[in-house]
Amino acid sequence: MQQPITVSESILGSLKDTSPWVKFLAIVCFVVSAFVFLGGVITVAGFALGHETSPLRAVLGPIAGIVEIISAAFFYLIPGIFLLRYGNAILAIQATGQAAMEDALRQQKTLWKYVGIFTIVLLVCYVLMIIGLIIFAIIYGSISHQ
Amino acid sequence: MAEPIVLSEQALAALNAARPWMRFLAIVGLILASFAVIGGLAVMAGALYSPFFQGATARFVRVTIGALYIAFAIFLYVIPCLYLHRYARAIQDLPASGQAGFEHALTLQKSFWKYLGIFTIVVLSLYVLFLFGFILFALLYSAAHTP
Numbered sequence: 638m639q640q641p642i643t644v645s646e647s648i649l650g651s652l653k654d655t656s657p658w659v660k661f662l663a664i665v666c667f668v669v670s671a672f673v674f675l676g677g678v679i680t681v682a683g684f685a686l687g688h689e690t691s692p693l694r695a696v697l698g699p700i701a702g703i704v705e706i707i708s709a710a711f712f713y714l715i716p717g718i719f720l721l722r723y724g725n726a727i728l729a730i731q732a733t734g735q736a737a738m739e740d741a742l743r744q745q746k747t748l749w750k751y752v753g754i755f756t757i758v759l760l761v762c763y764v765l766m767i768i769g770l771i772i773f774a775i776i777y778g779s780i781s782h783q
Numbered sequence: 784m785a786e787p788i789v790l791s792e793q794a795l796a797a798l799n800a801a802r803p804w805m806r807f808l809a810i811v812g813l814i815l816a817s818f819a820v821i822g823g824l825a826v827m828a829g830a831l832y833s834p835f836f837q838g839a840t841a842r843f844v845r846v847t848i849g850a851l852y853i854a855f856a857i858f859l860y861v862i863p864c865l866y867l868h869r870y871a872r873a874i875q876d877l878p879a880s881g882q883a884g885f886e887h888a889l890t891l892q893k894s895f896w897k898y899l900g901i902f903t904i905v906v907l908s909l910y911v912l913f914l915f916g917f918i919l920f921a922l923l924y925s926a927a928h929t930p
Binding site for chain 2: 642654749752
């Protein structure tokens with residue numbers, strides 16, 4: 638029967654070395670999230686308070702701002718939270734033991750699954766946007782050439 | 784004495800569940816990197832061969848921007864994705880690779896996060912330096928051109 642793999646001292650050392658970098662990246666994610674959120678708020682406020690003559694820009698401007706706010710939340714804040722939870726869970730292993738080890742690896746799985754899923758969503762959105770733009774260009778081009 | 788911590792079934796299952804997502808992200812990252820490299824090469828080729836750019840300075844600036852873009856793509860995408868892919872491969876070898884395999888996997892993981900962390904610090908420092916340089920340039924320029 639195969640010997641179970643134990644978490645040796647060197648493994649614990651590796652994990653403890655991983656944690657500060659993970660937590661640092663989590664903080665960077667939070668800071669970037671705050672900036673992107675602020676940028677989105679300023680964009681929406683600017684369009685609300687300013688005087689926008691073009692009707693197309695008046696619609697697309699606030700939408701761009703709202704997209705920024707949403708992306709701040711989904712692309713930066715939530716991964717940041719997962720990173721922080723993972724970083725903390727790693728540190729808990731030495732103190733708490735077996736359950737903490739499983740918890741840390743579960744947090745890691747959640748992190749990668751989340752980033753993987755939103756990457757798929759993002760790629761699908763890009764493809765849809767490109768297709769939409771091509772269709773828009775074809776329709777616009779055929780209309781204006783009448 | 785504290786009970787030794789073991790790589791249990793649940794722990795191994797969590798690692799194996801994360802693995803396909805890691806490989807997916809590594810592959811997507813490498814594909815994006817190849818787009819960026821092609822884009823950078825296109826910018827550089829355009830700068831060198833297009834008749835649009837007059838003068839050596841404009842060409843040089845464009846070529847440099849293209850080269851920087853490629854370098855950035857390599858450091859931000861290719862290297863972390865290779866680390867990630869190696870980590871995913873090491874997880875796949877568990878539990879057959881045993882104790883040493885698990886240690887190896889976790890060392891690779893640490894390398895991945897450490898690389899991203901150091902890269903982020905370097906980029907942030909460059910931003911700060913660039914900001915200072917820009918402010919300095921603006922001050923000197925306005926001082927030199929004040930009548």
